[in-house]
Amino acid sequence: MGTSKITKKAGQIAQLLFSLMLASFSCADEDTLYLSKEFQLPVEVMPKKEIYKVGDTIIVNINFSKILSDRENTITYLFEEYDFGTSVRIVELIDKSLPLGGQPGAIESFQFINQIGGIYPFGSGGGELELVFTGENYVFSGKMIVKRLGVFNISFLCDFSKPAIAVDTPSGYKNIVAGVGPSFTLVNSGIPFNYHLFPKYTASQFDTSDNSGSQARSFFPFVVEE
Amino acid sequence: MAHNTHYTLVGNNYWADYISYIVSNGGYGFKNSLGSGRIAVAEAWGAYIGGLYGSMYYGSFTGNSNAQFVYNNLLNNLESQKPSDTSNSNYWIPKGLYYDLTDTGEPSSTGVVDNANLYTPAMIFQSLNSGVLTVGQFKTDLLARQNNLQSTQVNQLVQSYGY
Numbered sequence: 022m023g024t025s026k027i028t029k030k031a032g033q034i035a036q037l038l039f040s041l042m043l044a045s046f047s048c049a050d051e052d053t054l055y056l057s058k059e060f061q062l063p064v065e066v067m068p069k070k071e072i073y074k075v076g077d078t079i080i081v082n083i084n085f086s087k088i089l090s091d092r093e094n095t096i097t098y099l100f101e102e103y104d105f106g107t108s109v110r111i112v113e114l115i116d117k118s119l120p121l122g123g124q125p126g127a128i129e130s131f132q133f134i135n136q137i138g139g140i141y142p143f144g145s146g147g148g149e150l151e152l153v154f155t156g157e158n159y160v161f162s163g164k165m166i167v168k169r170l171g172v173f174n175i176s177f178l179c180d181f182s183k184p185a186i187a188v189d190t191p192s193g194y195k196n197i198v199a200g201v202g203p204s205f206t207l208v209n210s211g212i213p214f215n216y217h218l219f220p221k222y223t224a225s226q227f228d229t230s231d232n233s234g235s236q237a238r239s240f241f242p243f244v245v246e247e
Numbered sequence: 248m249a250h251n252t253h254y255t256l257v258g259n260n261y262w263a264d265y266i267s268y269i270v271s272n273g274g275y276g277f278k279n280s281l282g283s284g285r286i287a288v289a290e291a292w293g294a295y296i297g298g299l300y301g302s303m304y305y306g307s308f309t310g311n312s313n314a315q316f317v318y319n320n321l322l323n324n325l326e327s328q329k330p331s332d333t334s335n336s337n338y339w340i341p342k343g344l345y346y347d348l349t350d351t352g353e354p355s356s357t358g359v360v361d362n363a364n365l366y367t368p369a370m371i372f373q374s375l376n377s378g379v380l381t382v383g384q385f386k387t388d389l390l391a392r393q394n395n396l397q398s399t400q401v402n403q404l405v406q407s408y409g410y
Contacts, residue, residue: 108327110319120309122302122318126352144326145352176319205316227312237316 052195056187057202058091058098059236062105064177064208066241071215073167073245083107083138083152083161088188092236098185098199105159106180107150107206109140114172114222114242121225121240127173132166139163150177167245172222174242177206203236211238218242249296253289257377265289278339278409284381287340287410292375294342298325299368326350330408331358341382341408345371348404360407363400366393382410 065082073079090097111131112124126146133140133148138161142148152159165175181201190197208214213229219242220226228235254262268282269275275286302321308314328343347353348371353361366389374389386405390398 106320108320108323110323120306120318121315122306122322129352141356143329143353143357144323145350147323147326149327176316178316178320178323180320180324203313205313224309225315226310227315228310229312235312237312239316240312 054191054194054197055200056096056198057200058096059093059202060089060098060181060204061092061211061236062107062177062179062204062206063210064206064239066175066208069209069214071218071244073243074247075167075169075245077167077245079165079167079243081140081161081163081165083150084158086158087154092204097188098201099188100159100185102154103159103185104182105152106178106182107152107161108178108180109148109150110146110176110178111148112146112174112176114174114218117223119224121174121176121219121223124174124223127171130167130169130171130173132168134164134166136164137162140165170245170247172218172242172244174218174240177208177239177241179204179206205237206239208239208241213238215242216240218244248300249293250289252296252372253292253375256372256375261285261377275337275340282380283339284384287382288375288379288385290337290340291342291344292372294340295325295345295371296368298322299346326353327357328359329357339409341410344382344404344408348401358407360403363397363404365397382408386410 063083063085067080067082087100087103088097089100111126111128112121113127113130114124116124126144128142128144128146128148133142138151138153140148140150140163150161152161181204185199185201187197187199213227216227216229229238264282265285268286272280275290276283298321302318302325305314305318305321325343325346328341330338330341332338343359345368347359347361348363348366349368350361351364353359370389370393373392374385376388379385379388382405386401390396390401
């Protein structure tokens with residue numbers, strides 16, 4: 022191979038390396054802002070008490086806007102025709118050696134009367150919670166009739182499936198990916214209620230102090246007596 | 248991790264065909280795609296182990312309500328499959344089948360007939376060997392290895408998943 026060919030080859034390699042460097046340090050990523058914000062979905066459970074009787078009715082209402090502020094009120098997102106992956110999990114608190122999630126399913130201990138949207142059982146403890154989108158709000162309204170004695174917990178769950186749309190967007194970016202980080206439901210404004218039943222009947226004892234870093238207030242434990 | 252352990256059981260040739268299928272179909276393909284049976288049994292294993300081990304991990308944080316929330320979500324994901332829901336493009340991957348072999352009970356609303364509950368993850372894993380390329384072959388292998396344990400219930404369960 023002659024010197025000129027070697028020089029030409031070296032030049033081509035240098036060009037290639039330069040192109041790769043340009044590609045590596047391209048501004049494309051700097052044009053896109055990736056957000057990951059946490060949200061809270063309100064759930065109202067009534068009447069709010071510790072002890073129910075067989076045949077009593079528990080009312081569940083959910084109603085929130087398609088435009089939500091994130092947990093720290095730093096930005097608002099638009100959730101248009103969005104799948105929040107909402108579901109319920111109902112268990113009987115019966116095994117002191119297991120945490121809340123390990124308790125046996127008990128969804129068939131309740132009868133569901135769906136008014137707007139619905140709860141549709143799919144497992145021993147799980148049920149799909151279908152929200153209705155009105156065009157402005159996401160709504161669920163339904164009743165649960167208690168069918169038998171025991172100590173139970175209803176977990177209201179969500180699983181945000183995809184990015185939303187950022188409404189009040191920061192300037193300076195061509196694209197904004199409005200991602201959703203760990204997000205939870207808040208039952209009755211997130212005020213822990215009847216949570217003393219967890220350590221009494223399960224291995225779970227939740228730290229609900231403000232500095233615990235534990236935001237899920239998604240549970241409604243209660244007792245059913247005669 | 249689930250796919251990794253599965254690979255150690257089935258070996259290179261099985262996995263090369265797996266990759267080839269995914270590439271040529273641009274993903275999972277369809278239930279009637281040639282070779283889709285391998286995807287059904289293997290991806291169901293991935294979903295099952297992901298949910299199972301995830302729930303075991305998060306369940307260990309007994310004092311953390313966020314972890315228990317995730318635990319509950321993972322269990323619901325394992326239980327929630329409705330095989331007849333063709334609006335889900337991957338409806339034919341029986342991601343709930345393996346869990347249903349181990350758990351107890353299921354409401355009729357899912358369309359799944361789940362009366363089987365005596366199987367373990369280890370039993371299921373043995374029947375994901377390189378000779379098993381379809382859900383039907385998985386069922387046959389499982390029953391043969393486990394002396395027809397709950398054979399009526401297993402047949403009902405697999406049939407209710409559309410196989």
